[in-house]
Every structure is written in structure tokens, then in C-alpha cells.
Amino acid sequence: MPVPGLILLAGVLAVPLAALWALRWAASHGELGHGDRAALLPFDEEEPVGTATDQILNRPAKP
Amino acid sequence: MSAPAKPLSALMPGDVSDEHAKRALLAEIDASCRVPLLFFFVSALAWLLVGTALALVSSIKLHDPAFLAECPWLTFGRVRPAHLNAVIYGWASQTGIGVTLWLMCRLCRVPFVAPGLATVAALFWNLGLSVGIVGILAGDSTSIEWLELPRYATPILFFSYALIAVWGVITFRLRRERHLYVSQWYLLAALLWFPWLYATAQILLVLEPARGVVQGAVNWWFAHNVLGLWFTPIGLGAIYYFIPKVIGRPIHSYYLSVLGFWSLALFYNWNGLHHLIGGPLPAWMITVSIVASVMMLIPVITVAINHHFTMRGHFGKLKHSPTLRFVVFGAVCYTLTSLQGVANSLRGYSEIVHFTHHTVAHAHLGVYGFFTMVMFGAMYYILPRITGREWPSLGLVSLHFWACAIGLALYVGPLSIGGILQGLAMNDATKPFADVVAGTLPYLKLRTVAGLLLGLGHVAFVANLVWMLCRVFGPYRQPVVDLITGNESPAAVGK
Amino acid sequence: MSAETNSNKSGRNRALDRGESTDVADLHAAVMRERPEPVEGMEPLNLWLVVFIAVLLFWAGSYLTHFSGGFRADEFAESQINPAPPPSAAGDGADDPVAKLAREGAGVFAANCAPCHQADGNGTPNLFPPLAGSEWVVAEGVNRIARFVLNGAGGPIKVKGMDFNNQMNGFKDQLDDKQIAAVLTYIRNTWGNKASAVKPEEIASIRKELAAVTTPMNPADVEKLPVMVGGGAAATTAALTPDQLKEALKKLPADQLKTLLQDIAK
Numbered sequence: 001m002p003v004p005g006l007i008l009l010a011g012v013l014a015v016p017l018a019a020l021w022a023l024r025w026a027a028s029h030g031e032l033g034h035g036d037r038a039a040l041l042p043f044d045e046e047e048p049v050g051t052a053t054d055q056i057l058n059r060p061a062k063p
Numbered sequence: 064m065s066a067p068a069k070p071l072s073a074l075m076p077g078d079v080s081d082e083h084a085k086r087a088l089l090a091e092i093d094a095s096c097r098v099p100l101l102f103f104f105v106s107a108l109a110w111l112l113v114g115t116a117l118a119l120v121s122s123i124k125l126h127d128p129a130f131l132a133e134c135p136w137l138t139f140g141r142v143r144p145a146h147l148n149a150v151i152y153g154w155a156s157q158t159g160i161g162v163t164l165w166l167m168c169r170l171c172r173v174p175f176v177a178p179g180l181a182t183v184a185a186l187f188w189n190l191g192l193s194v195g196i197v198g199i200l201a202g203d204s205t206s207i208e209w210l211e212l213p214r215y216a217t218p219i220l221f222f223s224y225a226l227i228a229v230w231g232v233i234t235f236r237l238r239r240e241r242h243l244y245v246s247q248w249y250l251l252a253a254l255l256w257f258p259w260l261y262a263t264a265q266i267l268l269v270l271e272p273a274r275g276v277v278q279g280a281v282n283w284w285f286a287h288n289v290l291g292l293w294f295t296p297i298g299l300g301a302i303y304y305f306i307p308k309v310i311g312r313p314i315h316s317y318y319l320s321v322l323g324f325w326s327l328a329l330f331y332n333w334n335g336l337h338h339l340i341g342g343p344l345p346a347w348m349i350t351v352s353i354v355a356s357v358m359m360l361i362p363v364i365t366v367a368i369n370h371h372f373t374m375r376g377h378f379g380k381l382k383h384s385p386t387l388r389f390v391v392f393g394a395v396c397y398t399l400t401s402l403q404g405v406a407n408s409l410r411g412y413s414e415i416v417h418f419t420h421h422t423v424a425h426a427h428l429g430v431y432g433f434f435t436m437v438m439f440g441a442m443y444y445i446l447p448r449i450t451g452r453e454w455p456s457l458g459l460v461s462l463h464f465w466a467c468a469i470g471l472a473l474y475v476g477p478l479s480i481g482g483i484l485q486g487l488a489m490n491d492a493t494k495p496f497a498d499v500v501a502g503t504l505p506y507l508k509l510r511t512v513a514g515l516l517l518g519l520g521h522v523a524f525v526a527n528l529v530w531m532l533c534r535v536f537g538p539y540r541q542p543v544v545d546l547i548t549g550n551e552s553p554a555a556v557g558k
Numbered sequence: 559m560s561a562e563t564n565s566n567k568s569g570r571n572r573a574l575d576r577g578e579s580t581d582v583a584d585l586h587a588a589v590m591r592e593r594p595e596p597v598e599g600m601e602p603l604n605l606w607l608v609v610f611i612a613v614l615l616f617w618a619g620s621y622l623t624h625f626s627g628g629f630r631a632d633e634f635a636e637s638q639i640n641p642a643p644p645p646s647a648a649g650d651g652a653d654d655p656v657a658k659l660a661r662e663g664a665g666v667f668a669a670n671c672a673p674c675h676q677a678d679g680n681g682t683p684n685l686f687p688p689l690a691g692s693e694w695v696v697a698e699g700v701n702r703i704a705r706f707v708l709n710g711a712g713g714p715i716k717v718k719g720m721d722f723n724n725q726m727n728g729f730k731d732q733l734d735d736k737q738i739a740a741v742l743t744y745i746r747n748t749w750g751n752k753a754s755a756v757k758p759e760e761i762a763s764i765r766k767e768l769a770a771v772t773t774p775m776n777p778a779d780v781e782k783l784p785v786m787v788g789g790g791a792a793a794t795t796a797a798l799t800p801d802q803l804k805e806a807l808k809k810l811p812a813d814q815l816k817t818l819l820q821d822i823a824k
Binding site for chain 2: 002004007008011014015018019023026029030031032034035036037038039040041042043044046047048049050051052053054055056057058
Binding site for chain 2: 603607614621625627628630631632633634635677
């Protein structure tokens, strides 16, 4: 089989296998559960939950 | 100070436990992103302007064929693919890579690894693309849709991309946050999907061309997947980060996010062949593709529900945040363009809209309304943070948003309807073809107007950025407006 | 409080850009505000979403079964519910041959004839004669009309009581026998027309007769020719059952029948 054919075949096999592996990895590492923890990942102490950021247009009057 | 922060720390598991260390880390992350990200963003915007100019030329040519007709470099057959490649690989891919890099750093909680590597990658990406676009305009196009870049340009792009992918894997391996956020799923998948798509298409279409209908099948598998497995995951990854981040509220349901990601991964790859309905392919290939296209309703509706319920009660913040405006606009366009795409993939509907301007409107609703708008939003968020400077003119921000929003509505709305009318007329054998073509003229002229509006928005954005960057190189000044609350910055007031 | 500010300043000048709240009450309020809301990120899947996905999957299965052409590599008809048997087993009249030929002819007509004779077969008054209801088209045989298709037509012609005098191009070089047979079958069985199907062999025999003729046919001359291909009913015997042949012979005028019988006797 010519080299390009081998690359194609490898790709066709590798991508679904990688997907299956990733799904298994996700399941075994709690990535599919613990939604409460994962959902908080964009936040940190500087910009915690409950604080809106990027409020620069039409600035609200300071209360 | 540390007392109220504690409950939040408890919600934020991670290896970095010390609060001050975390602060320093975030600052370090943003600062480390500065050079490579600015390189990607600025060159992406340069390509956006080039792409807009090429788009306007091709749009005008459609209702005024004599326009620039003397110059062979600017004939329609060259300008249109040059426009497509400039905006896809120059603008959308580069800004998408920039946003991906920043989100990966932020969510992995590691500073930008080897910024030099990424900067070299950006340099080569622009080099390869410049060679390619000039090649297309000079007449060297491969004439394969979405892969028009001549074969001497693609290895440079591929080399550059390899560096970026290596970078992504390194960053992921070095991550300090064990748990993955849904955005990371999307971004990592995109980083891996794109080289697979591009390499397969290059081999099967350019290097060792397959024969017969396989070419058409591979071509549309590739072209559709560039949208679905490269731009869509980057755009969705950004939306999943920025909506919660801006409104300060976690995503409605993380389980929906997981379902949305995996159903997209399962179904999108099959979609491309619905472009070949009525073509000489075995019926089952088209049918499988149509089924997968309709199955895309699952990720699309899942994502739409998730984003809508996250936003519920926070729509007022659209007034104040440029990022939220652009990102939510993009999210809505994602839902619309996906539903339109499902309809387009059905045989009865495809018979009407295929080969009409409807398809063009659909593509722009996706790549512009969804992806480009989300990227604008992301850049409004990221650029002040990596440069430490506020946007100098809020008026230009508003001008940018409204010019793009109105321009896009003016582009997509009439052209979609015009496309359906055109399709109905073309299917009517009693109508002479020339009459059908003449009937599309009003819509094509309207499109040029819409394109001018979009161009105005782009110029406003670039002007604002240039203004901001000039400040970077000037003396350091505190931003006037606080980035988070929008109030006068205490530091600036203090001075 | 001051220690906090100091550590920020020493750590990074820009920490303040981000406006992290230095006011304990502010920060506290933000956390308090979140409490009444439901636990975020844990909303379970909606029941109706699950139902919707189930319905979609059901539809997918049914659509795949109906329109996949049996997953055959050589089945291209997208709406084929039952895939056609393999070519080797075909040809036993599973499909109505007239309808099949007419389907093929529809494409030929749209591409070659419709510009003048119009998709509805009504032609254009004074310019192009109608085909719908035309006595030339629905004649018992295609000996006359096929000549027009092959070589074109030129000269005055009367169709449905209307006079036309225009030039029509021949399609000898563009269309093969099968295509012409198909398009003639189509126009003879559309727009309310009803006539027999046309065989490619009939066209082939007329084509042979006209091999040396390069000019368009004059309708006045063509009208003198017999309606049936090959000069009479006899030519079509191959395609007729004995009963049909008997019927056809009965229809012939007595003198023609006599000549025919004499010919056969020879």
C-alpha cells in the first residue's frame, strides 16, 4: 500500500479510537459527572461567581 | 479579606491553594500571552480587512460585471476564492487559534508555555497564507473549493499548524487544574480534528487525487467539517466560557454541555455529503449524511437550551458588556444557522435552495454571524487583559457592534429569501435562465450595501485596537474605567 | 486591608485593573446573592429533551431504512424504497416500459425541445406548433414526426387547424436512437396525449433512410408518407401479438391490404 494510503488508513482508525479512548478517560476521571465542580472552572477569586465582568458600556450609575 | 474569599476557594479545587499565588498566576498567564496573542490577533484583523476588500470586489462584480474586469488578477474566479481563503485561514483560523490559546492557558491555569514557539508558528502561518493568496490571485488556485491555496503554500501552513498543535498538547499536559471545563473539550477536539481533516483532504484531492465521485465526496466532507469540527467547537468553547464569565453565573447545566459536546463529535463528521444531494453518489451515502444532519438537532438544541437558561435573568447585562453582546449574538446565530442547515440538508428543500444565493447567506450566517461575532466578543474581553489597557473609545465599540449586527441581518435576511425565490424560478422550466439571473439583482446589490456596513464595523474595531496598542507602547496609564464593574477605577481616582 | 493592598501592589501592578473588590461587604454581598439560586451546573436533563432525542433516533432509523437503497454501491435513486433487483435479473417488465421510457424522455425534452415547444407542450402561437393534442404527435406511428426530430422541419405546416411556417433544427447529431424514442414516447404520452411507445429500432430504420438527406424535411412531403414506420403495419409485427396484428390488419384500407398480401406472397 502506498504511503498516502497508509496515512489515510491510520487516520480513519486513529480518530474514532482516540474518541473512544477520550470518552473512557472522561468517564473514569469523573469528567462526565461532578457537573457542579466543572461548571465553576471559569471562575476564580478575582472574578468569582456572582460578579459580572466586562460591564464597560453604558456604565450603570454607582449605587 | 481572606475570610470572605474562603467559601469561593472551597468551590475552586486545584493544586494551587494559596490565594495570592493564584492572583500572581492569573497575572502571569495574561502577561505571558501578550506577544503571541497580539501577533495572532493583529494579523487576523489584517486578513479580515483584506478579506473584506476582496469580498466587496466580488460582491460588486456580481451586479456590475464590468467592475475591474480588465485586470486578470481581479477576475471573479480569483477574487472569490482569495476572499474565502483570506477570511477562513487568515481571519477566522488565526483569531480562533488566538482565543483557543488564551482559553487553554486560563482553564489549564498555566502561563503561556514557550511563547516563542507560538510566535514562530504565527509567523509561518502568515507567510504561508500570503504566498497562497498571492498564488490564487496570480492564477495558481487548485480550483478545489475550500482548498484553493496552491500546493506550494500548504506545507508552510501545515508546519505552522503542527507547532500550534504541539503547543496545545504541551499546555494540556502541564495543566494545574485536574478537572476539564467543557470549553477545553471543544478546543482540544478542534486542535486534533483540524489536522486530520486537512491532511486527509490534501492527500485525497491534491497530492494523490482520488478518481471520480470520491473527489466530490472528500471535498464536501472536508469543507463542511472545517465549519463543524474546527470553527464550531472553537466558537462554542468560547461561548461556554464567556457567557458564564461575563454574567458571573455558572452554566445552566453541565450535563447538557457534556451531551452537546459528545453528540456533536458523533454526528457532525457525517454531514458533508448533504451538499451532493442529487449527485452521482450511492444513495445510502447521501441518506446517511441527511440523517446525521438532522441528528445535529440534538447538540444544537442542547446548546441553545443551556445558553438560554444561563442567560435567563441576565439579559440586562447585554447593555453593558461588549463581549456579552457579540457572544450572545453569535450564540443566537449558531442556533439559527444550524436549524437552517438542517432544513437545507433535506432533499425536498435542497432541490430548491441548492446552487442559489441561499447557500451563500447560510454560510455567512454561520461563519460570520456565529463564529466571527463570537471571536469579536472574545477579543473585546482578552485584549484589555493581555495588554493591561482599556478600550479607548466605547463609541467605536458600539459602532462596531451595530454596523456588524445590522450589516449581517441585511446580508442574510434578503439573500436567504432571494435565494429561495431564485431556486423556485430555476426549477420552473418555463422561465428563461437570464430572467432568473436578473431577478436576483436587487438582492445582490443589497448584499454589497451590507458588505459595506460590515466593512465599516471592521474599520471601527481595527481603529479602536490600533488606538489601544499605541497606548501600550506609550507611557503606562491606568485605565479610566474599571474592567469588571464599569465604575471609575479606584486606582485612577486615587491618582 | 492595607496589607492586602500592599501585597497586590508588590505582586503585580495591574491587579487593580481588574478591579478585584477590596471592599469586604461588596464581596460578601456577591456571595450572598448567589445562595438563593438553585445549585448551578447540575440541572438534570429535561424529560422532554430526552423524548425529543428518542423521537429523532426513531425517525433516523426509519429514514435510513427507506431511502438508503439497501446500502448498495450501485443504487443511486435516492427515493428508492425497494431497491431495484440487480441488472442481471431485470428486464422482466417489473416497471411499466412506457412510463420508464417517458421518464427518460422528459429529460431529453426539457433540454432540447422545451425552449420552443414549451414545458407545457403548447408551443408559441404563430411561431412554434403545439405538441399537446397535435395530430402529428399522436398519430398511430411515428414515421412522420420522427423525421422532423431527426432532420428538422422547414415549410408550411398545419397543426390543430393553425398554420405555422418556421424552421426547426434536426437532432440527428445530438440525440441517439434511444433518446429520440424516449422523447417521442414522452410527448406522445404527456399533456393528455395518449399513443403507443416508440422503439429505438424504429428510429434507427428512419435514420438509415435519411442518411443521405441533409436538408430539413418539408411537412408537405412528409404528409404523403405512411404513418407507420416501415410503410405499414407489417413493419411492427415483430412487436405485436397475433391478435393485435389481426386488429391492425382489419384497420387497413382494402387496397393497401391487398398490396400488402401480394408483397408477402412474393
